[in-house]
Amino acid sequence: MNSMNCEKRKELLAGWMDNQLTEAERAEMEAHLAICAECRQEMETNRRLWVSMGEVPVPAPSDKMQVRFDAMLETYRQEQTNRRPGLFFYLRQLFAVRPGFTWAYSLVLIVVGVGLGYFLNRPAGAGGGFGAGGDRGLASGGGADKQQLQTLSAQVHEMREMVLLALLENPSASERIRGVSYTSEIKAVNKNVVNALLSTLNNDPNNNVRLITLEALTHYAEDPLVREGLVQSILHQESPLMQAALADVMLKLQEKKAVRPLKELLQQKGLNEMVRTKIEQTLTRLI
Amino acid sequence: MLKVRSGDLDKMGLLFQRYHRPLYGFLYHMTSQRESSEDMVQNVFYRMLRSRHTFTGEGEFKTWMYHLARNVLKDHFKKAGREGYSAPETEWEIRDDGILPGEQLEKKMELEMLLQRIASLSPESREVLVLSRYQDLKYAEIAAVLDISVGAVKVRVHRAINQLKTLYLQS
Numbered sequence: 001m002n003s004m005n006c007e008k009r010k011e012l013l014a015g016w017m018d019n020q021l022t023e024a025e026r027a028e029m030e031a032h033l034a035i036c037a038e039c040r041q042e043m044e045t046n047r048r049l050w051v052s053m054g055e056v057p058v059p060a061p062s063d064k065m066q067v068r069f070d071a072m073l074e075t076y077r078q079e080q081t082n083r084r085p086g087l088f089f090y091l092r093q094l095f096a097v098r099p100g101f102t103w104a105y106s107l108v109l110i111v112v113g114v115g116l117g118y119f120l121n122r123p124a125g126a127g128g129g130f131g132a133g134g135d136r137g138l139a140s141g142g143g144a145d146k147q148q149l150q151t152l153s154a155q156v157h158e159m160r161e162m163v164l165l166a167l168l169e170n171p172s173a174s175e176r177i178r179g180v181s182y183t184s185e186i187k188a189v190n191k192n193v194v195n196a197l198l199s200t201l202n203n204d205p206n207n208n209v210r211l212i213t214l215e216a217l218t219h220y221a222e223d224p225l226v227r228e229g230l231v232q233s234i235l236h237q238e239s240p241l242m243q244a245a246l247a248d249v250m251l252k253l254q255e256k257k258a259v260r261p262l263k264e265l266l267q268q269k270g271l272n273e274m275v276r277t278k279i280e281q282t283l284t285r286l287i
Numbered sequence: 288m289l290k291v292r293s294g295d296l297d298k299m300g301l302l303f304q305r306y307h308r309p310l311y312g313f314l315y316h317m318t319s320q321r322e323s324s325e326d327m328v329q330n331v332f333y334r335m336l337r338s339r340h341t342f343t344g345e346g347e348f349k350t351w352m353y354h355l356a357r358n359v360l361k362d363h364f365k366k367a368g369r370e371g372y373s374a375p376e377t378e379w380e381i382r383d384d385g386i387l388p389g390e391q392l393e394k395k396m397e398l399e400m401l402l403q404r405i406a407s408l409s410p411e412s413r414e415v416l417v418l419s420r421y422q423d424l425k426y427a428e429i430a431a432v433l434d435i436s437v438g439a440v441k442v443r444v445h446r447a448i449n450q451l452k453t454l455y456l457q458s
Contacts, residue, residue, distance in 0.1 A: 010445065011441055011442060011445040012441070013445070013448075014419070014441070014444040014445055014448050015426065015441060015444070018419055018420070018444075020419070020425060020426050045452065046448055046452070049448065049451065049452060049455065050420070050448075052397070052398065052401055053401065053405070053416075053420050053421075054420070055398055056398050056399075056401055056402045056405070057398065057399075057402070058312050058315060058316070058402075058421070059315065059321055060308070060311075061307065061308060061311040061324075061325055061328065062325065064325075065307060065311075065325055065328060065329070066303075066304075066307075068329055069300075069303050069307070069329065069332060070300070072329065072332070072333060072336075073296060073299060073300060073336070076296070076333075076336050077296055080296075
């Protein structure tokens with residue numbers, strides 16, 4: 001037997017004992033063992049050692065471990081309920097899940113910082129270089145500062161929107177829910193966000209995500225685009241939970257346009273009985 | 288595990304019940320110290336609670352658990368090193384099993400000798416042996432825990448067995 005080959009095979013012996021080889025490796029190993037006495041002997045020694053290792057007594061952990069653990073969990077739970085998760089907590093979670101955000105945030109902050117510095121030092125009016133600008137800039141500062149502040153807050157706003165839109169695309173439902181909850185931090189939503197939320201409302205596979213989205217959207221119901229989207233969504237929903245929730249929303253908004261799709265919904269076969277009653281009630285109070 | 292991450296702490300109790308024994312076994316083999324191993328199990332689960340948001344659901348829970356356990360071990364050895372080396376408390380408590388027939392007694396002594404030999408392997412070798420023999424991890428899982436390739440795991444296990452064989456046969 002080629003000793004080089006044997007050496008290579010011996011490396012596989014442990015895996016052979018431990019049932020960790022692929023089918024092919026295993027077959028090859030066994031074929032080799034059948035013809036190579038040296039490897040067979042080594043295998044036998046290893047196997048005995050392996051079996052003995054399995055018989056070595058290991059003390060069991062004491063029962064007080066469970067008690068200690070329960071106590072720790074209880075303490076931790078109390079700590080958690082006492083501490084309301086703040087924005088910082090959410091941010092930290094965000095970064096923990098998507099390390100890329102850390103870089104993105106840092107980069108944006110640097111850009112904003114440099115931009116701000118540049119704007120503040122720029123002479124009022126056009127022209128001029130960096131150098132001499134400072135004093136003049138300050139002198140005619142008031143209006144310009146305000147404008148810069150506005151630009152800056154617009155940028156922050158834009159960034160929040162970006163994060164929100166990114167989170168809505170996340171495969172994990174809890175991430176998407178977080179994305180939706182971001183809307184509470186955005187004062188005025190633009191068309192992009194509304195569209196993304198409506199599409200989540202209609203297409204998200206997860207019930208909870210859709211429910212949360214519905215709730216978020218009702219805050220913007222004065223926007224005709226949102227109202228229209230909500231009305232149209234009635235016929236998109238297949239889950240009884242969502243149908244009932246939408247009927248509630250329509251009632252709250254006193255949206256007369258919802259009458260037609262709700263009636264259409266009533267025509268559908270296989271509509272949940274509870275939902276049917278609910279919609280009938282809603283209709284009587286809407287009309 | 289994903290349920291724990293979103294705040295369902297009761298699930299943590301379930302995980303504890305399921306995994307604290309194997310985890311204890313791992314730590315015991317790595318330190319030969321009962322008390323410290325129990326402390327460390329506690330410590331590992333505490334870290335899981337604290338950092339459950341870093342668990343993204345990618346990769347197995349077990350891998351994550353052994354990752355944390357290795358960090359706890361590292362801290363343990365660092366501390367032990369600072370406080371001076373404390374010899375592993377090999378507890379040769381003579382359990383009152385009655386008088387064992389000669390053959391059984393011999394077997395028992397042999398196994399205890401083997402345990403001692405495992406404990407005297409280098410940490411690196413002991414770790415792969417314990418993970419594959421006692422923790423029933425697949426090579427791919429061991430590779431993920433140790434951050435090395437599957438091929439490297441194979442080589443390490445092979446080397447560890449040879450070391451153990453030499454030590455054991457010497458005695």
